[in-house]
Amino acid sequence: MYDLMLAGVAAVFQPWTLLAIMLGVAGGLVIGSIPGLTSTMAIALLVPLTYSMKLELAIPLLMGVYCGAISGGLVGAILLNIPGTPASAGTCLDGFPMAAKGQATRALGLAVYASMIGGTLSGLALVLIAPLLAKVALSFGPWEYFALVIFTFSCISSMSAKGRAVKAFMAAFIGLGLSLVGLDEASGQTRLTFGFTSLESGFYELPALIGLYAIPQLLTDTDGIGRREKVLQVNYRLRLFVSTFGEVIGRKWDLLRSTFIGIVIGILPGVGPGLSNIVAYSQAKNSSRTPEKFGQGELAESVISPEAANNASMGGALIPMLTLGIPGDASTLMMLGAFMLHGIDPGPLLFRDHGDIVWIVFIAFFVAFAFCTLLYHFFIPITIKAIAVPRQFVIPVLLILCTVGCYSLNNRMFDVYCFLGFGLLGYVLHIVKVPVLPVILGLILGPMAEEQLSLALAFGQGSFLPFLTRPISGFILLVALLSLVLPAVFGWRKRLTAQRIHTKESQNGTV
Amino acid sequence: MRVNDLLFSLLFILLFVVAATQITQLSEIASATVSARLFPEMVIGGGILMGVIEMIRTLVSRPRKDAPGFRESWKEAFLRRRMYLLGLFTVYLIAITHVGFLVATAVFCFVTILVLAPRIKPASLVIALAVTAGLLGLIYVLLVVYLKAFLP
Numbered sequence: 001m002y003d004l005m006l007a008g009v010a011a012v013f014q015p016w017t018l019l020a021i022m023l024g025v026a027g028g029l030v031i032g033s034i035p036g037l038t039s040t041m042a043i044a045l046l047v048p049l050t051y052s053m054k055l056e057l058a059i060p061l062l063m064g065v066y067c068g069a070i071s072g073g074l075v076g077a078i079l080l081n082i083p084g085t086p087a088s089a090g091t092c093l094d095g096f097p098m099a100a101k102g103q104a105t106r107a108l109g110l111a112v113y114a115s116m117i118g119g120t121l122s123g124l125a126l127v128l129i130a131p132l133l134a135k136v137a138l139s140f141g142p143w144e145y146f147a148l149v150i151f152t153f154s155c156i157s158s159m160s161a162k163g164r165a166v167k168a169f170m171a172a173f174i175g176l177g178l179s180l181v182g183l184d185e186a187s188g189q190t191r192l193t194f195g196f197t198s199l200e201s202g203f204y205e206l207p208a209l210i211g212l213y214a215i216p217q218l219l220t221d222t223d224g225i226g227r228r229e230k231v232l233q234v235n236y237r238l239r240l241f242v243s244t245f246g247e248v249i250g251r252k253w254d255l256l257r258s259t260f261i262g263i264v265i266g267i268l269p270g271v272g273p274g275l276s277n278i279v280a281y282s283q284a285k286n287s288s289r290t291p292e293k294f295g296q297g298e299l300a301e302s303v304i305s306p307e308a309a310n311n312a313s314m315g316g317a318l319i320p321m322l323t324l325g326i327p328g329d330a331s332t333l334m335m336l337g338a339f340m341l342h343g344i345d346p347g348p349l350l351f352r353d354h355g356d357i358v359w360i361v362f363i364a365f366f367v368a369f370a371f372c373t374l375l376y377h378f379f380i381p382i383t384i385k386a387i388a389v390p391r392q393f394v395i396p397v398l399l400i401l402c403t404v405g406c407y408s409l410n411n412r413m414f415d416v417y418c419f420l421g422f423g424l425l426g427y428v429l430h431i432v433k434v435p436v437l438p439v440i441l442g443l444i445l446g447p448m449a450e451e452q453l454s455l456a457l458a459f460g461q462g463s464f465l466p467f468l469t470r471p472i473s474g475f476i477l478l479v480a481l482l483s484l485v486l487p488a489v490f491g492w493r494k495r496l497t498a499q500r501i502h503t504k505e506s507q508n509g510t511v
Numbered sequence: 512m513r514v515n516d517l518l519f520s521l522l523f524i525l526l527f528v529v530a531a532t533q534i535t536q537l538s539e540i541a542s543a544t545v546s547a548r549l550f551p552e553m554v555i556g557g558g559i560l561m562g563v564i565e566m567i568r569t570l571v572s573r574p575r576k577d578a579p580g581f582r583e584s585w586k587e588a589f590l591r592r593r594m595y596l597l598g599l600f601t602v603y604l605i606a607i608t609h610v611g612f613l614v615a616t617a618v619f620c621f622v623t624i625l626v627l628a629p630r631i632k633p634a635s636l637v638i639a640l641a642v643t644a645g646l647l648g649l650i651y652v653l654l655v656v657y658l659k660a661f662l663p
Contacts, residue, residue: 052658166565170523173558177530180551184537187547192533222592226629392627393642396620399600403607404650408660416604416663431588432519450550457545 001131001355008359011056012367020057021064021364025371026379028068032075033383034394035082035224039069041217043334044210045398047341048405055342055357060364062338066331067119067368070314071376074111074307075383079104079234087313090277090306097297104234108380109244110300111307116373117248118259118308122315123365125263126322130351130358133323137348142455143467145324147476149449152269152326154480156438165484167434174425175442176449178203186454198414206337207406207419209440213330214402215423216430218395225391236380247300254284254301255308262309266316269326269441280309315365322346322358325448330437336444341409514581516569524562531555595626612663616650617643 011017024046031042042065050058073088078095091111098107140148157168181192182202193199248255258280265276284305285294294302317328318335325347327333339346344354351358406419426436460466468474534551579587603619624639625631654660 049654049658049660052660166561166568170520170558170561170565173527173554173561174523176554177527177558180530180554184547186545187537189537189547191537191551192530194533219593219596222596222627223590225592225627390628392624392629393638395596395627396623397642397646399596399623400616400620400646400650403604404654404660404662407663408654408658411661413604413608413663416607420601420604427588431584432515434519446554453550453553454545457549462545 004355004359005363007356008363011356011360012060012363017057017060017364018367020061021368022371022375024061024064025068025368025375028065028070029072029372029375029379029383030386031065032069032072033386034389035076035080035387037069037221037394037398038213038217038330039066039073039087040213040330040334041398042066042069043331043338044213045401045405047334047338048206048210048409049401050338051341051408055344056360058338058342059357059360060367062335063361063364064368064371066314066335067311067365067372068375070311070331071112071115071119071372072383073310074115075108075380076387078107078111078303079384080387087274087277087310088306089274090281090310091303093281093295093306094297094299094302097295098303099234099297101297103297105236105240106244106247107297107303108234108236109241110248110303112241112373112376113245113248114255114258114304114307115311116369117255118262119311119314119369119372120366121256121259122263122266122312123362123369124315125312126315126318126365127362129267130319130323130362133319134348134351137323138352140348140472141470142452142459143470143473144476145452146449146456147467147473147480148324148326149445149452151476151480151483152441152445153438154483155269156435156441157484164433164435165487168438171429171434171436172438172442175439175444176446177442178208178439179443179446179450203418203422203443204409204415205444206341206409207415208422208443209334209337210402210406211419211422212426212436212440214398215420216426216436218399219427220430221391221395234380234384236384238377241377241380244300248304251301251304254305257283257287258305258308259312262312263316265309266313266328267319269320269328274310274329276313277306277310280305311369318361318365322350322361323348326445327441330440333437333440333444513569513574513578515584517566520562520566520569524559524566527555527558527562531559592627596623599623599626607663613647617647620646 012021027046028039028042031037031045032039043062046062046065050061053061070087074091074095076082077088077091078099081092081096095107095111098104137144153169153172156172157165177192179202181199183190183200190200261280261283262276265279281294281302284301285291288294288299288301290299293299313329314331317332320326320328321332321336323346325336325345327336336346344350344357402419403416406415407413409415425439429436429439456466457463466473467477534548534555537548537551539546539548599619599622603615606615606618609615620643621639624642625635628635628639650662655662
């Protein structure tokens with residue numbers, strides 16, 4: 001293990017690799033700070049461009065963008081009251097009021113240091129948990145893998161907004177359906193091509209991923225053009241910024257609790273920093289002695305908690321992606337696409353066969369956070385300018401970069417048309433309020449699900465029973481079932497209690 | 512949203528039924544232990560089931576007062592700037608194969624910046640030109656020179 005670790009250190013601590021991480025972090029910070037441009041978008045833009053790079057350079061670069069873009073969201077949240085990324089939604093609640101009171105540097109400092117500590121601790125969790133989980137996963141058979149795919153979809157569905165659980169499943173089935181298109185390798189027959197020869201090779205994942213995310217987002221971003229957003233004036237002072245580090249360390253329990261929440265939520269498939277920061281904020285409020293002061297921009301922990309949690313989710317989200325090949329959130333989904341683009345299939349075998357690459361990911365993660373912290377000290381004035389860049393200059397540039405990226409994957413226009421087609425699909429889903437993440441997960445996990453199901457049935461001579469009788473597979477399916485049933489039962493009980501109270505109150509009122 | 516949800520469910524079921532007609536045409540291979548149709552049939556069957564559940568759920572549930580109506584949501588979908596961008600981008604993709612990538616990109620970038628801008632001032636023309644030139648330079652240097660990639 002130490003050999004692999006040293007190999008990882010040696011690979012990352014090369015001048016070009018360090019420069020790539022630094023540029024990735026800087027680019028990520030700028031993109032992440034622009035409201036509406038998420039970390040997913042930042043990675044989506046870059047993944048195809050890394051195609052001709054060496055994996056040892058591409059992965060650290062993407063890690064830099066990933067860390068930078070998630071962290072960059074805090075600037076928009078604090079100075080505009082608009083989160084740069086959904087991961088910073090909880091930061092708005094107290095960060096903006098704090099900045100509005102003339103304490104913008106303090107708010108930024110608290111958020112930056114909390115992000116960095118949360119992220120670094122989640123990196124430690126990644127290093128400790130991922131190899132252990134990979135070892136366990138080596139004993140998994142096709143039954144367990146198929147059960148994991150079911151668990152992923154049940155997780156997404158149960159975490160969906162109220163009334164959208166079935167829609168999330170429908171979205172997953174759209175993705176699974178799209179994954180069927182093309183030549184079936186086992187039987188040699190074409191499926192769902194409707195006679196179009198260009199569909200015989202199926203849909204390439206990356207144009208689909210980029211289209212589903214980028215086009216709806218860029219189209220809706222045009223609504224903000226011409227709107228004058230009030231950016232708070234910041235009298236940035238480095239000394240004051242640095243002094244907030246002590247304040248962050250002083251809130252160690254809030255920091256640790258939020259980091260823990262972030263890691264756990266990050267590990268859950270399909271749920272990421274977008275949820276963890278809100279949960280951490282509400283937990284900090286519940287455990288505070290002065291909850292009434294939350295939302296007023298007074299307490300350091302109200303900024304520290306959401307930021308520590310959203311960065312901690314990043315390490316958490318990488319755990320299932322690296323060990324099981326199941327992404328923790330949309331950004332790691334893009335990272336998964338990047339790995340696949342370079343011919344590397346994440347999963348337990350990655351740890352056995354490409355341990356050096358795993359360690360490159362680990363080391364690059366820590367280095368990216370170190371660069372992130374360092375750059376933030378000097379980048380705050382630049383990111384403040386970035387959030388004020390008129391959107392009409394950004395949108396066409398991003399669309400063109402996406403187009404070039406999609407083309408450069410296979411040098412064929414078909415992928416570019418797929419990018420547009422999937423973009424339109426994503427836009428329609430956005431209008432009818434159907435989540436897009438399950439579509440992508442379905443598209444990526446569909447072939448894996450089919451392969452594992454076929455293997456499981458072949459080994460079990462056509463019997464479905466081992467899915468339930470094998471302990472791990474049975475347990476995963478049970479958890480999947482509970483994750484679907486329990487929220488519905490709790491919701492029903494809550495409604496029933498509310499109804500009873502309402503009936504009692506109205507009876508008392510009439511008496 | 513009720514009408515939207517119903518329309519979406521209907522369209523969803525219809526698409527899956529069309530897909531089912533294709534899947535039934537798949538032939539079985541005698542030597543295969545697992546049917547070639549099994550997984551596609553599971554996906555399509557599950558999809559249709561979900562579509563039906565969603566449709567029933569929409570019909571049975573009470574409409575939410577805060578949810579946007581059918582007209583509002585589609586009015587938002589066809590907002591002027593969104594449609595301009597979508598139209599220009601579609602034309603751009605078609606134009607790439609006819610006039611070449613660099614020309615099409617230059618025109619698309621410049622025109623889109625101006626079309627999306629709230630007001631066209633002389634300064635915005637200069638900035639649009641600068642952004643276009645900068646982007647083309649970046650693409651050329653980064654992709655063609657450094658990454659040795661092909662342009663469309």
